[in-house]
Ligand code: HBI
């Protein structure tokens with residue numbers, strides 16, 4: 373990607389807008405949006421996207437807009453100068469805040485392969501968008517989904533051909549969409565099939581934990597079994613687990629409908645809130661899931677979120693993400709990936725797993741601790757720029773000396789970030805205070 377100056381981006385956006393016949397007024401309107409950052413009123417915005425692979429991506433684009441609560445007012449497509457590619461102009465009625473998130477999502481491009489955002493008439497909105505959640509209740513606005521692996525869109529998804537499974541997923545997603553801060557997490561009566569899927573994964577892990585999981589994980593894992601929150605025959609309820617976490621570290625859960633944008637996902641950690649999916653992977657592929665599901669959250673993440681030192685580390689990643697630039701969010705996600713998801717740590721002369729992606733999947737757990745991959749010492753500035761993929765086992769893992777050591781290194785690295793202010797979490801009010809450090 374060629375980096376352009378802000379000026380030339382704006383110029384190009386205007387040029388492309390002209391091509392599609394947007395008025396000067398519409399460009400001015402977007403300026404107004406930028407100048408009133410807390411405005412919740414609905415505005416009209418125009419985006420121009422290029423579909424590199426024919427028209428097939430159009431439904432995904434529309435679905436993404438819908439997931440950001442945008443209402444499509446106008447769609448126009450035309451073939452681009454390049455063969456087989458189409459440009460699409462969409463006009464959307466949307467709040468400023470949702471628009472900024474939508475554009476970020478489209479720019480990240482991770483959720484919508486084959487699509488490029490060519491121009492929007494709202495550059496000013498996103499270039500210096502300072503909005504981030506200030507109170508835990510603001511997370512009600514931070515649940516923007518990525519449409520990466522959804523059973524009804526992705527043909528390679530194990531649930532694609534299973535109508536019943538898709539209906540179940542839809543039902544559970546709706547519970548997450550309706551959830552508001554302060555609500556208890558709705559109880560899901562898991563089906564026999566779902567409980568069976570849980571049981572299979574749980575039983576494979578019970579045998580591996582004593583040998584391969586770090587000691588902090590083991591301590592809480594055993595406690596969860598003692599307190600009968602983790603039982604082999606039924607999927608634990610998020611509400612019960614949330615109460616358990618609250619008692620131990622002050623972390624709580626809120627239901628998430630699926631994969632959130634990295635910015636939204638990380639921001640909730642700042643409030644010691646973990647966005648957890650509540651659906652269960654398809655029974656046909658119990659030991660692997662391309663997306664997070666409740667089994668991954670429960671077996672992978674929950675034990676360590678109840679560990680004080682790890683909880684602190686997680687929250688600090690979240691705090692660092694508030695108001696960060698897109699590039700910094702990318703780096704923080706990568707650090708999150710190689711620590712919270714796939715991290716290894718030293719324990720005496722041994723190396724053990726603490727990453728949730730490892731502790732919820734025995735295949736990769738054994739791979740990560742075998743000699744078929746590379747172990748490197750965790751070093752935030754290096755780890756932050758390590759490319760990774762989520763389709764296959766990782767070829768490289770990063771090893772921390774301890775959570776305390778990882779936290780120390782992380783803190784030193786965060787201090788090098790460009791943010792012109794500092795944030796502090798006030799647990800009494802569950803809000804983030806912004807301290808100007810200029
Ligand atoms: N969303 N629900 C959910 N769960 C995740 O683990 C998750 C996410 N969105 C983004 C994301 N993880 C990654 O980008 C992390 O590296 C931040």
Ligand code: FE
Nearest residue numbers: 664713728729
């Ligand atoms: Fe995860």
